[in-house]
Amino acid sequence: MKFLGNSLLRNLEKLRVGHPNKPESIRAELSAEKFEHRAPAPQNAIDIFSNRWASDLADVVPGVSSGRTRHFGADPRPVFAFNRLKLEAVARGARILELGPLEGGHTYQFERLGAAEIVAVEANVEAYLKCLIVKELIGLRRAHFLLGDIVQYLLKDTSRYDLIFCCGVLYHMIDPVELVRLMAARTDLISVWSHYQVAGSKSDLPPETVERDGQTYTYYPRVYGGREGGKFWGGNTPTACLLSRDDLFRAFEHYGFRHHEIHAEDVNHVGGPCITVTFWR
DSSP states (O other), rough: TTTSSSHHHHHHTTOOOOBBBBOOOOOOOOOOOOOOSSOOOOOHHGGGGTTTOOOOOOTTTOOOOOOSOOOOTTTTHHHHHTTOOHHHHHOOOOOOEEEEOOOSHHHHHHHHHTOSSSEEEOOOOOHHHHHHHHHHHHTOOOOOEEOOOOHHHHHHHOBBBBBEEEOOGGGGGGSSHHHHHHHHHHHEEEEEEOOOOHHHHSSSSSSSEEEEEEEEEEEEEEEEEOOOOOOOOOOOOEEEOOBBBBHHHHHHHHHOOOOOEEEEEEEEEHHHHTEEEEEEE
């Protein structure tokens, strides 16, 4: 929080953003009963979070009913990222840090592609528990799911990774450039899927000019609604800040990532313009 500009800080304070020492109490009630009376089956575990899944697990557990998005099957983003790994990293077994695994769909794909280790950090308690269900149902062996804040993890972690996979995370950050800086300290290869702000689009709060390591960026705040709901998969604070497309690329370049490959871009996405891009030194 200390990195943000003064006026943005005042606006966030009005929204009662939680302090690390005073965590928010946002509870989503489950529909599962205390005891299960059906014969053991994968659907039983999935039904603990009935009607609350984003991902379609039928691609890996045939016949079950869950969500709609094919994170486990047709989603090409892990393949785009994995194909950018150096051959020696693939040969010895790549070590991947995944930020915000949601329900483990991309984690599964990385293990299937041959990653030696996937460390997946998730702040959403419900999503974390779903990842553990998925890990058991499909037998993930090289994935480690950690419950906690990704910024706090990167501030304390001293590991090096062959790839950091940052899918659906950057635009949920209250300080996105700080996340870029922290990722850059741990790897030479970062793959990103993110929404971005376009010129003329309104933000929920007034845009704020911020300075990071001698560079100036514009943050466009957005305010979340419905965070207590079972289908809220946004960030762990009530507000997040988007970057413009130019600022997103400029931030990565400033922290040493001189090369990039754009895999896909959708300016008409229902959630706003988005891009899939891999950056490397």
